[in-house]
Amino acid sequence: MAALNEPSAIPTAPPGIQITKAGAIIRSSPQQLAALRNAFIAQHRLMLPSFLDNPLLDLIQKKLRDTEFCVVDRETGVELRPIDCTAYLATELLLNSPKLFRAIEQITGCARIACFSGRIYRRPASSSYFNRWHTDIAGEGRMVALSVNLNAEAYEGGALQIRSAKTHEILCEVYNRRCGDAIIFPVDEKFEHRVCEVESGAAKTALAGWFTSKPDPNSLFGRGR
Numbered sequence: 001m002a003a004l005n006e007p008s009a010i011p012t013a014p015p016g017i018q019i020t021k022a023g024a025i026i027r028s029s030p031q032q033l034a035a036l037r038n039a040f041i042a043q044h045r046l047m048l049p050s051f052l053d054n055p056l057l058d059l060i061q062k063k064l065r066d067t068e069f070c071v072v073d074r075e076t077g078v079e080l081r082p083i084d085c086t087a088y089l090a091t092e093l094l095l096n097s098p099k100l101f102r103a104i105e106q107i108t109g110c111a112r113i114a115c116f117s118g119r120i121y122r123r124p125a126s127s128s129y130f131n132r133w134h135t136d137i138a139g140e141g142r143m144v145a146l147s148v149n150l151n152a153e154a155y156e157g158g159a160l161q162i163r164s165a166k167t168h169e170i171l172c173e174v175y176n177r178r179c180g181d182a183i184i185f186p187v188d189e190k191f192e193h194r195v196c197e198v199e200s201g202a203a204k205t206a207l208a209g210w211f212t213s214k215p216d217p218n219s220l221f222g223r224g225r
Helices: 030-043 054-065 086-095 098-108 220-224
Strands: 002-004 017-020 023-026 046-048 069-074 077-082 115-123 142-149 155-157 160-164 170-174 182-186 191-195 198-201 204-212
Touching: 017 054, 017 086, 017 098, 023 086, 023 098, 030 046, 030 098, 054 086, 086 115, 086 204, 098 142, 098 182, 160 182, 182 191
Parallel strands: 002 170
Antiparallel strands: 017 023, 046 182, 069 077, 077 115, 115 204, 142 182, 142 204, 155 198, 160 170, 160 191
């Protein structure tokens, strides 16, 4: 198992892949994207540093400070979600970018992306909030998962673990410590994943979702179809 604690130890993308209030900025060259694809295939995940820029993060965090959260108990675990979804919906609009879709396709080798959908969640340092092992496979054709750290304050724990669905061998354990950084990893029946419990410090807050091959009927774009 590879345990990675520092962002510099994880295969990283250049700052040219970034979401701003004005939209997606893709400055990575075809050669850089090809190198990232090799790292993604070899490591089963990839870190995208500064994926959300600071002005956009400030807006998201302000909206989250102003809303209350409610408990959501799902098959995959228990978490808190914001009652006011404005922060997520605004970010969803920005993430449904053809430029971003084409870059993710080149990095991961996935089929053509039709949609991004997901949610913002929070898990405090308590055993009441947890995430079970799962694959994320669903009817809307999820292909690549995305997780973005929205925490301005530090926390301990909360690592992403990926394991073999067949043998349950832990393939990697990744910590995303820096606000605005993202991790992408494949949605595949061969792999299961979970986010470990937060051990101490601030509650872990993240935006998580999926690049899909079909429009998600629960997303803004799916409802539009």
